[in-house]
Amino acid sequence: MKIVLIAGSNRRNATSTQLLKYMADTLGSQGADTALINLYDHPLPLYAPDDETLDENAAFLIRSVDEADAIVLGTPEYHGSISGALKNALDYLGSNEFLGKPVLSVSSSGGAVGVSSLTHLQAIVRNLHGLNSPEWLSLGGNARQFAADGSPADSGVKQRVARALDTLVSLTRVLRPTSNVKSSEVRV
Numbered sequence: 001m002k003i004v005l006i007a008g009s010n011r012r013n014a015t016s017t018q019l020l021k022y023m024a025d026t027l028g029s030q031g032a033d034t035a036l037i038n039l040y041d042h043p044l045p046l047y048a049p050d051d052e053t054l055d056e057n058a059a060f061l062i063r064s065v066d067e068a069d070a071i072v073l074g075t076p077e078y079h080g081s082i083s084g085a086l087k088n089a090l091d092y093l094g095s096n097e098f099l100g101k102p103v104l105s106v107s108s109s110g111g112a113v114g115v116s117s118l119t120h121l122q123a124i125v126r127n128l129h130g131l132n133s134p135e136w137l138s139l140g141g142n143a144r145q146f147a148a149d150g151s152p153a154d155s156g157v158k159q160r161v162a163r164a165l166d167t168l169v170s171l172t173r174v175l176r177p178t179s180n181v182k183s184s185e186v187r188v
């Protein structure tokens with residue numbers, strides 16, 4: 001089972017990126033083949049439909065999502081919506097890469113929860129013809145803390161992450177029956 005995780009922050013130590021790194025490690029330990037695309041480390045030019053040449057990072061993004069069985073999208077909550085960096089990345093993509101694939105949306109916000117960005121993200125996923133997971137995840141306020149080993153500091157957050165990933169993996173098994181992971185459960 002191939003899972004691509006797109007970390008949509010343009011900030012070096014972004015908590016949304018730390019969350020996606022933890023998710024990638026957790027999924028990897030269950031046997032999933034994960035690829036984390038960090039838009040801070042691999043920035044994309046502003047999407048321009050007239051461009052005749054494709055940027056190297058953009059080509060890698062498109063290929064990675066195309067090859068994935070499932071997708072995790074992570075964003076900081078910016079002004080009640082998703083980051084410009086993630087929206088720009090998604091503009092390079094379409095139903096060719098998303099059709100019928102399960103998608104988990106996660107956010108990090110200064111306030112208690114970042115549901116507004118998640119709602120916007122799920123609407124975009126719908127328009128990409130992906131399938132929104134019934135779970136989503138928002139880390140807000142003090143929940144945005146991570147231990148030295150990269151895991152969420154709060155045990156309740158760990159449980160929420162495990163549930164969200166377990167649902168994504170279960171959904172992927174149903175929708176992409178040829179994909180495989182070692183275990184049906186993602187544990188922390």
Ligand SMILES: Cc1cc2nc3c(=O)[nH]c(=O)nc-3n(C[C@H](O)[C@H](O)[C@H](O)COP(=O)(O)O)c2cc1C
Pocket residue numbers: 009011013014015016017075076077078079080081108109110111112113114144
């Ligand atoms: C431009 C900007 C807009 C923001 N807008 C919101 C907002 O609407 N709601 C909120 O709760 N936090 C808002 N924040 C705070 C961020 O959501 C918060 O710092 C979050 O943890 C950033 O995610 P990151 O750690 O992945 O960069 C905003 C921060 C910035 C820089």
